Amino acid sequence: MISKKMLDLGTKRSVIRDIFEYGNKLAKEIGAENVLDFSLGNPSTPAPREVANTIKYMVEGLSPKDYNSYTSSAGDTDTRLEVAKNLNKRFSTDYTDKNIFMTCGASASLNIIFKAIIESDDEIIVNIPYFPEYKVFIEGQGGKPVFAKCSENLCLDISEIENKINENTKAILINSPNNPSGVIYPKENLSALTELLERKQNEYSHPIFLISDEPYRELVFTDEKPEFLPNLYNNTLVAYSWSKSLSLPGERIGYILVPNKVKNHEDVFATVGGAARVLGHVCAPSMFQYVVKSCVDVEPNIGVYRTNRNILFKELLKMGYTVANPDGAFYMFIKSPNNDGYDFCERAKKYHMLLVPGEGFGMKEYVRLSFCVETKKIEKSIDVFKKIISEYDGEK
Amino acid sequence: MISKKMLDLGTKRSVIRDIFEYGNKLAKEIGAENVLDFSLGNPSTPAPREVANTIKYMVEGLSPKDYNSYTSSAGDTDTRLEVAKNLNKRFSTDYTDKNIFMTCGASASLNIIFKAIIESDDEIIVNIPYFPEYKVFIEGQGGKPVFAKCSENLCLDISEIENKINENTKAILINSPNNPSGVIYPKENLSALTELLERKQNEYSHPIFLISDEPYRELVFTDEKPEFLPNLYNNTLVAYSWSKSLSLPGERIGYILVPNKVKNHEDVFATVGGAARVLGHVCAPSMFQYVVKSCVDVEPNIGVYRTNRNILFKELLKMGYTVANPDGAFYMFIKSPNNDGYDFCERAKKYHMLLVPGEGFGMKEYVRLSFCVETKKIEKSIDVFKKIISEYDGEK
CATH class of the missing domain: 3.90.1150.10 (Aspartate Aminotransferase, domain 1)
Known part of the structure; x- marks a missing residue:
């Protein structure tokens, strides 16, 4: 029934x-x-107070139609441009609005990515320890999660990952800073991973995506900032959310980054749009898209x-x-x-x-x-x- | 790829x-x-100005944590109670928070319902003329849309619907007031439908859901209001959205109503929760849940x-x-x-x-x-x- x-x-x-x-x-x-x-x-x-200030400005100074209306399904263009500019400034990239797809937070971002890339029999490698919902999301979108044990210091175990990769591997999912451990994977560890992925992509003659789930990117206690994965590996897709960095978990606002370096990036971006449509995501909440446009440079x-x-x-x-x-x-x-x-x-x-x-x-x-x-x-x-x-x- | x-x-x-x-x-x-x-x-x-006023009150008078935090996945309890009370007042029902599941708008509501009820080979009857995304949604959640022609005055053609019903029919989808026609199905027409559904449920010994997509419920130009379908047929699920009635299309806020009269309603409600989870909907946007709590009685x-x-x-x-x-x-x-x-x-x-x-x-x-x-x-x-x-x- x-x-x-x-x-x-x-x-x-x-x-x-x-x-x-x-x-x-x-x-x-x-x-x-x-x-x-x-x-x-x-x-x-x-x-941060900038969030409430931006909202106050909107409700006092603008017509509701300026902020309550539909945006395009990928999100408000100016918001996406501001997000791109913020990334470009910090990570020396050259993104535009065409690389940013606004979403209802990280869970939406991840599900949309999985729905977009998973075809039958596809496997997604998940590194232990991992956020428990990953399993639900991957299986929900028709994929098979394959779990890879970590090294003793809770970083990536490259030879374990190598053992888990086969011709059905569509992607590997990374979460650094990590939930539940707080560990940030060091650069050598990530470079070893991306070298492995390059090698395996060639071996199997199809892309293996690196999916970077980054809700904690801004919450870092060391001077050294985490690596920005799209700068280490071309076929990287990023799932981001402001839930933790701007303390907006209930508002459901985040994005998917599809860099130009991703193979057939225009098709991948369009596919993300198709997946969002099928998952019932018409557009990310509009008022908080405008909040993010104004607050994208605010430090947590x-x-x-x-x-x-x-x-x-x-x-x-x-x-x-x-x-x-x-x-x-x-x-x-x-x-x-x-x-x-x-x-x-x-x-x-x-x-x-x-x-x-x-x-x-x-x-x-x-x-x-x-x-x-x-x-x-x-x-x-x-x-x-x-x-x-x-x-x-x-x-x- | x-x-x-x-x-x-x-x-x-x-x-x-x-x-x-x-x-x-x-x-x-x-x-x-x-x-x-x-x-x-x-x-x-x-x-309506009550929306901006409510938001202004929140950002000026409350701590951001009071309105930006996660709510439970079904939504803030007080909001759900207010929605239930509003329905009870207008339609003589006895709903509580346990019948209301808050969502990111009507597209989310419909996709969640389809994901919750569709099993393999299930067919969903859609009445012509219909909102084009219905086809995308039903197919996206693994079902088969079956289209039923309308009567000459663009109402339900009951014998056409009868011909389309078979043992694989899981639900019939109704949208009145209708997009694209603006037609409101009259009571006799709906009663004939619900009689047919009762008969067919008995014949096939399994429930046939009536899914009522109601984003236009409040936009009515006649004195006679549209029928409230849960009062005509027990196995009715309602998908609602404030996109049109409160002019909030970008904010993505709506709900699913699972009345107690639905067979195994507690299981159905839990299943709705499972489907929302798999579709990446953690909770409906929190600030607009509180807006709706305050504005649920505002007339469009x-x-x-x-x-x-x-x-x-x-x-x-x-x-x-x-x-x-x-x-x-x-x-x-x-x-x-x-x-x-x-x-x-x-x-x-x-x-x-x-x-x-x-x-x-x-x-x-x-x-x-x-x-x-x-x-x-x-x-x-x-x-x-x-x-x-x-x-x-x-x-x-």
Whole structure:
């Protein structure tokens, strides 16, 4: 009577969302200030004031028809030009509006890309650890996700990736800074990947796309900025979102970048348009397209995230935890002392601290902590982490 | 290398959009005031002032986190409750937030519904004349559209529909007030349909959904309001959008209604959630969810549309044109005197009047005119219509 697959996806909800709902319930019982909810990646830093100022200017000074009307399906031309200019300035590229397709955020960007490129039997390589919805998206658009283990420092394991590539490989998906680990893949690591991809493209005589999911590109705590992948590899498609950089997760605004260097880039861009159409995306929300046009150069405010990251990383290392090096994003990926992420989450729960088990991200030894919260909560968590590690020590 | 189907959908763009682009080009050459562009359904009436006022209140009085954050995937609970209350008041129903799933507009609503209900070999009956994207949407979600001819007065032809129903029929799609005709299906016509559907459900022992696409529900020029289909038939799913009623086409905000009377309604609602997830819809744009919460009772301003409709309908009938009775929406469906809509559009083009040929809507004898424009343009068009009909008369 209805699609069983969709029913499954609608009832077996994401683990992260379930923990988040539990946190809300708990907050009502014992008070929000007593729950250390580190489950969701909902930015704690509000959108920069330029966003509200731009909106205020629009509603006070313009006719609603100037900002509430349909844009072309690829997005408002001036907005796309401003996005292109911002990229050109920072990454020495030469993009125009014709390279930018505005979307309803990163999930839309990724689904549209998958729908555009996937043909039957196509495989998409996904690097562990990964955002759990990738699996849903790839399968939903008819592809087969193939998971590649990471290196010991949670970077790309090139020989593992080589083993996974075959003639059905349509693309490899990269997410750096990474959710859930915060790791930024270093340049040598990425160069090794792109060399491998060049070689394999030649071997199989068809393009292998590098899909770069970059919602955290601007959230970086080191001086060295992440590599801009289209500058390393021609067949790169970028999925971007302002959800995290401008703290606009609810507004659903992002884009797909199709550089001219992509093989048959005009066809690929048109295909992206066809896929967006079929997925029910008429255009990205218009008012926020204009917001982005005005705010594209605004730097994200990462002060609180940096403070939280520094406190927590230092303290956890001191206590003896194994933690991935979170150079970007706002997540920390922590190894459970007994290599059982579920067990660690259960112990944390007793202290009203909510973490996400690593299994959904492809590494069941770990737990994910979102530190996009008030610093007070991070400080409160230190004691809990101490208690948990002494529990484990006591059991040895 | 890429999906040929998506490339096709991205390159063979909608006829309506192509005419619209031509109109923009022409406007640059001869001045916008000299182009009678009746191609697109982009509301000429701006959003009511309550919308801008609500937004102003938000950006001045609230923290951005109150309106820019993720909502639950089905939408903000209070917004859904307000939508439900509005429906309950007008249609004597008893909906709650649990019946309303907020979406990115009608295209999203329809695609999500199709993705949720379509299983292999499923057929969806579409009534002629119809919005051309229905075909794209149904096929895109794996279904087979089956087109049913209309009666002479452009209403539902019940025996034609009966002939099209078979054991693979999953749903029938209704759009009243209709795009492109403006026709509102009368109660007897709808009752005959629902009786047929009840009978066929029993015959095939599985539900046949009635999908009601209602973006024009509030744009009605008669005293009698359109029937509310969930009150006539239990297995009704409603796709709604505020694009036309609040003049917010670019903002992408609408909902799906799953009434409790739908068989297994909880499962159907969950399935809608699963389908939204797979189509890349994380949540409807949050700020406009809150706008809708505050503006759900605002009546649309249809004054200009009514004036345009009255002038045009009267004058065209006087000249001898055959025109569907546009009781709602903002379209007029006009029969070409030689039964060739393309020919009529070409003749109109010579006078810089842009109409859409009827073939894409399933009736090649007709042309569609969107009268959501300034009244001045409607007045200017009268002379052009006179010239065209005398051309045809001279050729007899």
